[in-house]
Amino acid sequence: MSFRALRRPAALAAVSALVGVALAGCALVPSARETVLPPAPAPVASTSVPTVAPSTAAPVPAPPAVVGDEMDCGGAAVQLSGADQDFTLVGECPEVTAGGTELDIDMTRATVGTFLLNGDRNDVDVASVGAIVVGGQDNEIDASAVTQLTLNGERNEVEADGRIDAVTVSGNDNRVTAGSLGTVADQGQRNTLAAR
Template identity: 40%
Template sequence: MEARRLVTALVVAVSLTGAVSGCALVPRPVETRLPPGAPAASAPASPTATSAPSQSASPSPLTTGASPSVADGTLSCGDGQAQSISGSEQTFTVVGTCTELTVSGSALTVDATDATIGTLRLSGDRLSVTAAAVDTLAVQGNDDSVTSSAAMSSVDVSGDRATIQADGAIAAVVVRGQDNIVQSGLGVGSATVEGRGNQIR
């Protein structure tokens, strides 16, 4: 009787052990489920390095040496250039050997005592030019004056009250106007005069 109870107890114990082992928890993989419409999380973007904008060096302006100009009142003909002057009530200095010098305006004074001029053209009133030498002179205007320290090939005056003086001879003179004076230290070759009160000597 006692042995039967022991066997029964063992059978029950074995059955309980099997039942418990059958109910043991088995680990399952974890799944994350998002609600519908929710964006999936993404890894933060790694910052990308941006290079600083390159700056190209702009060429610096070329500088040139200052040369005499009308702006500062001095002109240089160099060795055989032509120059021109225009304005009013100003004084200029001209140096060098000028193939041609043109002066236009009013009340201009030109000091060309250090210049030799091939052809001098005056256009305007109250213009005054003093030169070391003038070969050919053409004057259009009133109350103009020209003085040359050398001889002249020709003088052509169209206007009134001009005064032309040359230390050397003047080969040919043409005057149209009134009260003009053309004077040569060594005489005048030929003269054509139209108008009143003109003096050629």
């Protein structure tokens, strides 16, 4: 037997022994788990008296006030959301945003600047409004008069007793009826836009 043949088993035995010793320190030993939290910060004594500086920023309108079943916008923007709920808005409403399904929104006693509707199967009654933007399907809106109407959806119905100054439709199967219509941009298919 050659010297080389004897060295190989000896080398393998030495390497195996070293690996065994090295891994012996890695064995898992069960021990109790301990959670250590940092100490609580010490209270800081304050010697200064807080002062309030006068603000030069414009006052922010208060959030809408709810009185009974009515919500008074109070000059603030309003956001409505949910499913199968009734809302009645009154007062000055510069912007109303509604998102949901099967909402019943009455704004006939509110002054609305812009109404943004995202959702499906909502029923909306509004007096005169500056702009209405609808994104969704199967919504019904009854209005007195509208300055700008934008429909981005399918099967929406808008009826205005008075005039709609401008109509833009980007969906299909929508129906718009008004006392009179101003400019019309119909970019969809099977839409019905008519003046009575």
